[in-house]
Amino acid sequence: MTVATLRRATVLERSAPMRTAVELVLHEPEAAVAAKPGQFFQLGVDAQHTLLRRPYSIAWANPDLGRIGFIFSVVGAGSAWLGAREAGQPVELLGPLGNGFATPGPDRTAVCIAGGLGIAAFVGLVKGRDRLGRRTVVLLGARSSDWLLPADRLRGAEVRVATDDGSAGHTGRVTALLPRALHDDVELFMCGPNEMLLAVVRSCRELGFPLERVQVALETPMGCGIGTCLGCALPARGGGYLLACQDGPCVTADRLDWDRMDGI
Amino acid sequence: MTVATLRRATVLERSAPMRTAVELVLHEPEAAVAAKPGQFFQLGVDAQHTLLRRPYSIAWANPDLGRIGFIFSVVGAGSAWLGAREAGQPVELLGPLGNGFATPGPDRTAVCIAGGLGIAAFVGLVKGRDRLGRRTVVLLGARSSDWLLPADRLRGAEVRVATDDGSAGHTGRVTALLPRALHDDVELFMCGPNEMLLAVVRSCRELGFPLERVQVALETPMGCGIGTCLGCALPARGGGYLLACQDGPCVTADRLDWDRMDGI
Amino acid sequence: MVASGTFGYGFDAPQVDRSALGAMVTKGTTRAARTGNPPVRIAETASGMLNAIGLQNPGVDYVAQTYAPQWVEWDLPVIVNIAGESIEDYVEVARRLDGRPGVAGIELNISCPNVEAGLQFGVDARLAAQVTEAVRAATEMPLMVKLTPNVTDLVGIARAIEAAGADSISAVNTYLGMSIDVARRRPALANGLGGLSGPAIKPLALRAVWEVASAVEIPIVGVGGIFTAEDALEFLLAGAAAVQLGTVNYVRPDAARLVRDGIVAFAADSGLPDLGDIALRPRRKAVHV
Amino acid sequence: MVASGTFGYGFDAPQVDRSALGAMVTKGTTRAARTGNPPVRIAETASGMLNAIGLQNPGVDYVAQTYAPQWVEWDLPVIVNIAGESIEDYVEVARRLDGRPGVAGIELNISCPNVEAGLQFGVDARLAAQVTEAVRAATEMPLMVKLTPNVTDLVGIARAIEAAGADSISAVNTYLGMSIDVARRRPALANGLGGLSGPAIKPLALRAVWEVASAVEIPIVGVGGIFTAEDALEFLLAGAAAVQLGTVNYVRPDAARLVRDGIVAFAADSGLPDLGDIALRPRRKAVHV
Numbered sequence A, B: 001m002t003v004a005t006l007r008r009a010t011v012l013e014r015s016a017p018m019r020t021a022v023e024l025v026l027h028e029p030e031a032a033v034a035a036k037p038g039q040f041f042q043l044g045v046d047a048q049h050t051l052l053r054r055p056y057s058i059a060w061a062n063p064d065l066g067r068i069g070f071i072f073s074v075v076g077a078g079s080a081w082l083g084a085r086e087a088g089q090p091v092e093l094l095g096p097l098g099n100g101f102a103t104p105g106p107d108r109t110a111v112c113i114a115g116g117l118g119i120a121a122f123v124g125l126v127k128g129r130d131r132l133g134r135r136t137v138v139l140l141g142a143r144s145s146d147w148l149l150p151a152d153r154l155r156g157a158e159v160r161v162a163t164d165d166g167s168a169g170h171t172g173r174v175t176a177l178l179p180r181a182l183h184d185d186v187e188l189f190m191c192g193p194n195e196m197l198l199a200v201v202r203s204c205r206e207l208g209f210p211l212e213r214v215q216v217a218l219e220t221p222m223g224c225g226i227g228t229c230l231g232c233a234l235p236a237r238g239g240g241y242l243l244a245c246q247d248g249p250c251v252t253a254d255r256l257d258w259d260r261m262d263g264i
Numbered sequence C, D: 001m002v003a004s005g006t007f008g009y010g011f012d013a014p015q016v017d018r019s020a021l022g023a024m025v026t027k028g029t030t031r032a033a034r035t036g037n038p039p040v041r042i043a044e045t046a047s048g049m050l051n052a053i054g055l056q057n058p059g060v061d062y063v064a065q066t067y068a069p070q071w072v073e074w075d076l077p078v079i080v081n082i083a084g085e086s087i088e089d090y091v092e093v094a095r096r097l098d099g100r101p102g103v104a105g106i107e108l109n110i111s112c113p114n115v116e117a118g119l120q121f122g123v124d125a126r127l128a129a130q131v132t133e134a135v136r137a138a139t140e141m142p143l144m145v146k147l148t149p150n151v152t153d154l155v156g157i158a159r160a161i162e163a164a165g166a167d168s169i170s171a172v173n174t175y176l177g178m179s180i181d182v183a184r185r186r187p188a189l190a191n192g193l194g195g196l197s198g199p200a201i202k203p204l205a206l207r208a209v210w211e212v213a214s215a216v217e218i219p220i221v222g223v224g225g226i227f228t229a230e231d232a233l234e235f236l237l238a239g240a241a242a243v244q245l246g247t248v249n250y251v252r253p254d255a256a257r258l259v260r261d262g263i264v265a266f267a268a269d270s271g272l273p274d275l276g277d278i279a280l281r282p283r284r285k286a287v288h289v
């Protein structure tokens, strides 16, 4: 039985890829080798009145340099603490955890649809070692242009943008970009707020795109991240629940009961 | 009614005056003017699972440069957090609070007896603006030489040292140095662990030195630091309690009931 | 409003800004003056603090004669928190405050030990009702009764208090707890046990308010671990008509203002005309506070 | 030992080092399999977490047939935590585990709602005694009963459980609490209420152990908010014979080892031959565990 993969990483750089997010680059060579796109780490936080670790997707990993990147927005005490870490300071990692994305065949087009910070899960997918498929299209949605990861961070992919306020790209929901993108050779990847996932599933159903070919990176509050607390349950198709941390976070969308996902 | 003197100070320097302590130099010009020796601040800490502010004596203040120094040892989560603050980071101060030392007449000798980090309360007293009396003697006790503030930080005073293990100065308790120091013109100041205070009081009684001429800087767990929680009560002579934060922290030793101080 | 025991009688905290308060509840006041418990009286725990102050207070006569006249000048309703060891004690304290200018109301602290019955008034519905009824008869002033949460059936006790004539209920007092000083191998507090307050108890206090608010018709004042405007809003959503801030006053003397401003901002953002309307579940009957 | 619900059945946490454990208590196990509550099931609070998992488990037969044979191979006593909604449920679960190789004992989780009586078994001394007695009659295995702390008179319940034949008592289960999602204006948990665990409850759990340990003769296992060796020592000083670690396993998968090493170091520093001797107050009768 393997002992806890608790790792002490060091912050190499902190930057702001967009006005609304922080990117932390950590040094932890073993983790950088082990981490696969779609997997996550439980990051230790030491902020007042917090308790649990915080789950974050691996944005990208560079095994040669032993670097891992995380991209996140500051939404509460934990992310605020992480976002204030400076170069040289330690960050504790537990992981990599969970199942990453299943790589599509080389004859396939990967379409990644992301809402807000959901894009973090895809940064490593669109280039380098972990590049997916033959061709990669990114459909990127956000409230406004402030929330958009700059397209140069997604080099190697065709990026199409939608913003709620029209400050960049299409005005409206990112799901409006789906019909044009969903061809026969497509494998769809999605990550974002629950409402977006539900909208994508609705679109796929309308367009007759099979949910077996949709991979979703799930986000839900997590207690342990390792399958013991049963806190991250999400409704499974056919009844009962699956665990986002252990069965996911990446699963094909047909494994979830989307009717019961509403309102979570 | 004055509104809370909550101040945001900035760390200028962090250093280790001795192996077992941290010195934080903060920039907050108004506080540096207002702070008098023997007073304290409630410092905000933001460490996991903590709640209350932490009380710290003003070690010294330089009103001209707007600087205040605190000297403390890392004993728990709060002091660990403070001791990890780096230059440029903010620290929140509430204060100055409580009553400082009463300055003795110019014809008097000030004898300051300190145990361990109790010396922090006296650093500003022995030189500069806040220098006490005609002549200042410091009796400095500690477990070992590791715990002794270097004598050059106490320039202007005659420093006599005692360590439990004999690694510097007299071997044994610092109270052994008292009989030689307590002359007729002396005003005694003390700060340190409760056991030391009790031993000093015993010595004074044996030597016939009046407790009215002993000023003590009290330390006890504090909730608020401003007189509202009644948490910092210490037994008063004649019954009842006085509040360390409001009636003290500096009081003359005759105001306490030392029999009931035993074991606190 | 500010919770009992965390603001004294309003005089000791010149650092604290009174103008942000809606009301002030004083330190627990007893028939005779009390010196309180020996130290150590407080200990920090994870996101909380234990206290065993022992109701140190100058006694009701001093409060009525020396403090109340000064409160008259203030632009702030002052509610006196009262405590006792017998029903007679409570009644006598209430009587001496009744109609006193400067005293806007009474908060009954029933987490005190009942000397005769051998348990707290607040843990037994019958005893709680008896003391409420007796004090109700002794005073015309608004009467708020403060629940102690260390019980199996808080709702039953709240109903008994309502039936006994209380005008409102404050929920909750501290949770009984303990801390041990491992290095010195003894309880951290001289008293052994103490009352736990602060953010640690917020989820527990919120559950208490949630359950009581849907069981009684009189207004509930929520108290327990409120540090931020969001915390206060949780209590209002749970059905509280108002909130008290306790321990936070020690940590942030400007807390009342921050919380008030935050609530106002939330109401504005949400387009709510009346925060009395935000409770998630309908109260048994609408009330105006 | 590891507390129920925080380690599954020992298979799901390859990251966790089993060799540091003195014993393992499984997730609550019921007669039939249960899928558990809908999400959201957990919420963080100040130094604590709320959970309403809803006893998701594969049912006692699966546990007995699939897990128990694997536990036989382990160098670790496995105690099965059992739950039910009627006395018959509990008895049946215990019977199906009785004498099963790999099962070292039973922990009775009596904080489950009693369908007939309409309240939890654990909040009523009579009900608690009844279920303990019935399970006692159904099994020869060591029987530990786990107290729920949401009661007025924990000591009375503990005494009733002892009299009913329990071999030991674990104290405590979670504290009922609640959290509200202000932005979405609804309870944070789908279930509304949840159980609070973590450092926030440590002072409360410690008080429970302190009071119960001096009232009963059977050994007490302390549980509630233990994160560090010092926390565990507080429980041992309060009179616990052993401790369980719960929530900390989520935050620090190496917690059991850290706590164990810290206790050993403390014992060495203090020159204690036997940690069973460190309780601050004598137990009613000496016990060996």
Ligand SMILES: Cc1cc2nc3c(=O)[nH]c(=O)nc-3n(C[C@H](O)[C@H](O)[C@H](O)COP(=O)(O)OP(=O)(O)OC[C@H]3O[C@@H](n4cnc5c(N)ncnc54)[C@H](O)[C@@H]3O)c2cc1C
Pocket: A040, A052, A053, A054, A055, A056, A057, A058, A071, A072, A073, A074, A075, A076, A077, A078, A079, A080, A117, A120, A121, A218, A219, A220, A221, A222, A249, D043, D044
């Ligand atoms: C597998 C996974 C991968 C994630 N990857 C990213 C990422 O790459 N970038 C990013 O910005 N965010 C990501 N998130 C969301 C991120 O974990 C939360 O935003 C973060 O935990 C909030 O912590 P906080 O203390 O700042 O906020 P708080 O609101 O104070 O958090 C309170 C608690 O709620 C939980 N929580 C709150 N919101 C969420 C949420 N949406 N998802 C999960 N838990 C939540 C937290 O774990 C915490 O326990 C991911 C979540 C999961 C489960």
Ligand SMILES: Cc1cc2nc3c(=O)[nH]c(=O)nc-3n(C[C@H](O)[C@H](O)[C@H](O)COP(=O)(O)OP(=O)(O)OC[C@H]3O[C@@H](n4cnc5c(N)ncnc54)[C@H](O)[C@@H]3O)c2cc1C
Pocket: B040, B052, B053, B054, B055, B056, B057, B058, B071, B072, B073, B074, B075, B076, B077, B078, B079, B080, B117, B120, B121, B218, B219, B220, B221, B222, B249, C043, C044
């Ligand atoms: C007026 C005053 C002035 C002080 N000045 C100094 C100083 O100049 N240098 C220095 O090193 N220390 C000083 N202390 C002691 C210092 O406040 C404590 O060491 C510190 O609060 C410990 O916090 P912690 O989180 O590191 O430790 P923890 O043990 O985790 O603290 C837990 C709680 O106990 C309280 N506490 C623990 N020990 C003490 C103590 N000895 N005195 C008061 N409160 C305590 C803390 O306030 C805190 O609430 C002073 C105390 C007081 C009351």
Ligand SMILES: Cc1cc2nc3c(=O)[nH]c(=O)nc-3n(C[C@H](O)[C@H](O)[C@H](O)COP(=O)(O)O)c2cc1C
Pocket: B229, B230, B231, C003, C004, C005, C006, C026, C027, C028, C029, C051, C053, C055, C081, C109, C146, C172, C173, C174, C196, C197, C198, C199, C201, C223, C224, C225, C226, C244, C245, C246, C247, C248
């Ligand atoms: C130091 C202290 C003293 C208190 N004294 C009293 C009191 O005299 N009477 C009373 O009814 N409540 C008293 N309380 C309880 C508070 O009024 C409040 O109910 C409790 O602290 C929970 O709220 P909080 O978490 O916001 O502090 C006291 C609390 C503290 C911390």
Ligand SMILES: Cc1cc2nc3c(=O)[nH]c(=O)nc-3n(C[C@H](O)[C@H](O)[C@H](O)COP(=O)(O)O)c2cc1C
Pocket: A229, A230, A231, D003, D004, D005, D006, D026, D027, D028, D029, D051, D053, D055, D081, D109, D146, D172, D173, D174, D196, D197, D198, D199, D201, D223, D224, D225, D226, D244, D245, D246, D247, D248
């Ligand atoms: C997610 C979760 C699930 C739990 N499940 C059970 C359970 O099935 N049976 C039980 O008796 N206790 C259960 N508990 C309670 C714990 O065993 C323990 O009593 C409680 O969490 C307090 O300890 P802690 O603060 O160390 O976590 C659970 C606790 C948590 C956090």
Ligand code: FES
Pocket: A221, A222, A223, A224, A225, A226, A227, A228, A229, A230, A231, A232, A233, A243, A244, A245, A246
């Ligand atoms: S987060 Fe604990 S089981 Fe998934």
Ligand code: FES
Pocket: B221, B222, B223, B224, B225, B226, B227, B228, B229, B230, B231, B232, B233, B243, B244, B245, B246
């Ligand atoms: S610390 Fe609160 S009264 Fe002194």
